[in-house]
Amino acid sequence: MIQRTRLLALTAAALAVPAILSGCAASSGSSGDSDSVSVVGFSVMKTANERLIAAFQKTDEGKGVKFTTSYGASGDQARAVIGGLHADEVHFSLEPDMAKLVDSGDVSKDWNQNATDGILTDSIVVFLVRKGNPLGIKTWEDLTKPGVKVVTPNPESSGSAKWNLLAAWAHAAHAPGGSDAKAKQYVTKLLENTIAMPASGNDAMASFLAGNGDVLVAYENDSIASRAAGNDVDYVIPDDTLLIENPAAVTTDATPAAKDFLDFQLSKEGQTLYAKAGFRPVIDGVQTEVPGAEDPSDPYPTVKTLYTLNDDFGGWPEADPKYFGEDTGLISKIIAGLNIGG
Amino acid sequence: MSTAVLSQDTRAVGRGRPGVRTTLTPGSSLGLGIAMVWFSLLVLIPLAAIVATAGDGGWSGYIDTFKNPQSWAAIKLTVGQSLLVTAINVVMGTMIAWVLVRDRFWGKRLLDLVIDIPFAMPTVVAGLVLLGLYGPESPLGVNVSNTRTSVTLALAFVTLPFIVRTVQPVLAELDADVEEAAASLGATRLTILRRIVLPSIIPAIAAGAALSFARAISEYGSLVLLSGSLPFRTEAVSVRVLSFIEGGNRTAAASLATIMLGVALLVIVALDILQRRVARRG
Numbered sequence: 001m002i003q004r005t006r007l008l009a010l011t012a013a014a015l016a017v018p019a020i021l022s023g024c025a026a027s028s029g030s031s032g033d034s035d036s037v038s039v040v041g042f043s044v045m046k047t048a049n050e051r052l053i054a055a056f057q058k059t060d061e062g063k064g065v066k067f068t069t070s071y072g073a074s075g076d077q078a079r080a081v082i083g084g085l086h087a088d089e090v091h092f093s094l095e096p097d098m099a100k101l102v103d104s105g106d107v108s109k110d111w112n113q114n115a116t117d118g119i120l121t122d123s124i125v126v127f128l129v130r131k132g133n134p135l136g137i138k139t140w141e142d143l144t145k146p147g148v149k150v151v152t153p154n155p156e157s158s159g160s161a162k163w164n165l166l167a168a169w170a171h172a173a174h175a176p177g178g179s180d181a182k183a184k185q186y187v188t189k190l191l192e193n194t195i196a197m198p199a200s201g202n203d204a205m206a207s208f209l210a211g212n213g214d215v216l217v218a219y220e221n222d223s224i225a226s227r228a229a230g231n232d233v234d235y236v237i238p239d240d241t242l243l244i245e246n247p248a249a250v251t252t253d254a255t256p257a258a259k260d261f262l263d264f265q266l267s268k269e270g271q272t273l274y275a276k277a278g279f280r281p282v283i284d285g286v287q288t289e290v291p292g293a294e295d296p297s298d299p300y301p302t303v304k305t306l307y308t309l310n311d312d313f314g315g316w317p318e319a320d321p322k323y324f325g326e327d328t329g330l331i332s333k334i335i336a337g338l339n340i341g342g
Numbered sequence: 343m344s345t346a347v348l349s350q351d352t353r354a355v356g357r358g359r360p361g362v363r364t365t366l367t368p369g370s371s372l373g374l375g376i377a378m379v380w381f382s383l384l385v386l387i388p389l390a391a392i393v394a395t396a397g398d399g400g401w402s403g404y405i406d407t408f409k410n411p412q413s414w415a416a417i418k419l420t421v422g423q424s425l426l427v428t429a430i431n432v433v434m435g436t437m438i439a440w441v442l443v444r445d446r447f448w449g450k451r452l453l454d455l456v457i458d459i460p461f462a463m464p465t466v467v468a469g470l471v472l473l474g475l476y477g478p479e480s481p482l483g484v485n486v487s488n489t490r491t492s493v494t495l496a497l498a499f500v501t502l503p504f505i506v507r508t509v510q511p512v513l514a515e516l517d518a519d520v521e522e523a524a525a526s527l528g529a530t531r532l533t534i535l536r537r538i539v540l541p542s543i544i545p546a547i548a549a550g551a552a553l554s555f556a557r558a559i560s561e562y563g564s565l566v567l568l569s570g571s572l573p574f575r576t577e578a579v580s581v582r583v584l585s586f587i588e589g590g591n592r593t594a595a596a597s598l599a600t601i602m603l604g605v606a607l608l609v610i611v612a613l614d615i616l617q618r619r620v621a622r623r624g
Contacts, residue, residue, distance in 0.1 A: 075588045154571055156585035196488045196570030199581055203566050206470065210567070211478030212487055326589055335573055336412055 036066040041091035042074035048277035061260040088258035091248040093160040095316040111249035120248035122280040125167035128216040131232040140171040144189040151213035153204040154197040164217040167242035170307040224278035228292025240305035395596035420579040424558035427497040435505025443513040465563025488570030496564040505550030512546040548617035
């Protein structure tokens with residue numbers, strides 16, 4: 001008797017499992033109306049995108065379009081979409097995350113065949129310093145002076161931190177008289193001055209705002225947003241720095257409304273709204289005041305020497321393994337060799 | 343508190359092991375079925391998946407993890423700090439539980455309520471609060487951020503309630519008559535504590551210590567802002583695992599996770615053995 005009831009219970013349980021699992025699957029795949037857009041983006045885009053979505057919904061194409069949004073660390077978001085998170089449009093911090101979706105078939109191979117090569121927002125690597133720049137930080141060389149405390153996120157856990165260290169590398173390798181050997185030396189010195197390597201760009205910002213360090217190696221857009229939010233910080237644009245390019249694309253099963261939205265984001269109106277939020281426009285002719293910029297009326301001064309991933313590093317597919325490959329990457333090896341404190 | 347009861351129960355079942363006879367009625371076997379399905383869905387299947395993923399790299403995957411000096415440093419830091427914090431909790435947690443149960447004072451109810459805050463607060467917020475209080479702009483003038491002490495501090499904060507909450511109900515149930523009888527027979531306070539009180543609360547302390555240790559080795563949120571995650575110095579295993587996942591190396595992430603699973607199991611079993619020994623002697 002007991003045997004039989006136990007068998008019954010186990011059968012019931014066995015039946016319940018697939019039922020529960022299929023229930024989950026059904027509910028996650030239910031979105032996808034023709035007039036809805038699911039945006040999956042990296043965390044910094046949240047505030048800016050809210051404004052763009054509101055403006056888009058006022059246009060003829062955008063009238064009545066419903067939006068669902070999800071923001072998080074760029075790499076996490078890419079993994080989530082591969083894992084089944086529904087997305088009509090994806091917007092990442094760096095191209096390797098987009099490449100993951102191309103590999104998984106979620107984004108078409110020709111995603112970057114448009115006027116901006118698939119890039120939706122630009123920024124540059126800058127130095128965020130305490131109000132009034134008490135240490136007089138101006139150049140990359142100032143960061144490696146004795147006693148200067150630097151904060152930069154960890155490139156092993158934060159994909160976006162890779163921009164920062166590649167900027168440092170470019171400064172020492174690609175400036176006149178530079179070489180890979182010098183770059184290695186420079187990045188080593190920079191990391192020796194680093195007092196915290198938080199897991200993400202947001203954590204690094206929080207750590208810096210809590211008083212850690214003299215300089216945060218940061219993005220221009222984050223720095224502008226931080227100042228616009230009223231934090232007592234300034235930022236310095238060095239004479240030579242790296243262009244940060246954030247790619248966006250619609251997915252293979254995107255709704256028509258998603259394509260309209262991407263067109264809107266790339267339009268003059270869309271780029272102006274992004275510019276107000278701290279991002280350098282990817283198209284010409286955008287003029288606007290930017291609250292939080294060092295000079296709100298000339299928010300995005302031309303950088304004397306602007307390195308790019310494509311021209312100076314041969315693009316992400318080449319640079320990512322070369323500098324950040326786990327045991328072989330040039331920068332990964334520097335971090336592994338630091339052996340700080342023992 | 344339920345864990346304390348649970349650990350005593352398993353002991354009782356363990357003693358009667360020869361010729362285990364089932365006590366299942368139709369109703370309770372349905373209950374067992376549901377419990378097992380729930381447990382499998384939430385715990386067993388995901389854990390098996392981690393171990394399986396780690397197995398992709400074979401034994402060399404584990405050896406590589408140990409040989410990687412950065413991972414090894416993270417393991418040493420995390421396990422060492424967790425043991426330290428658990429030891430602190432055993433003393434402090436028991437003391438707080440004692441004060442809460444045995445003493446009457448103004449604000450006792452409030453203290454009893456506040457103890458649970460580390461449970462209720464999102465750990466990232468906890469990290470932020472600790473950074474504000476013990477960081478570079480500390481109003482107390484104590485700056486431990488980006489040092490190993492910050493790891494101790496963060497772990498001590500998030501694991502504080504475990505031992506308090508496991509010991510408290512057991513202590514409250516303890517019959518004061520026995521202690522009085524012992525005292526009237528001439529036992530000193532120390533003897534009473536050692537021979538009567540401690541043996542009764544040791545299982546609860548051990549259960550709380552196991553929870554506290556397990557929580558500490560897996561902590562992430564409160565560390566990310568406070569510790570600075572400096573490789574070789576303040577980088578915890580959880581941050582290291584995140585780095586592996588971010589770098590697309592799931593096998594390394596899973597093997598590091600499996601190693602920590604083994605460490606947790608080892609410590610929990612060790613605590614259980616210790617607890618039985620002490621309880622038997624008492």
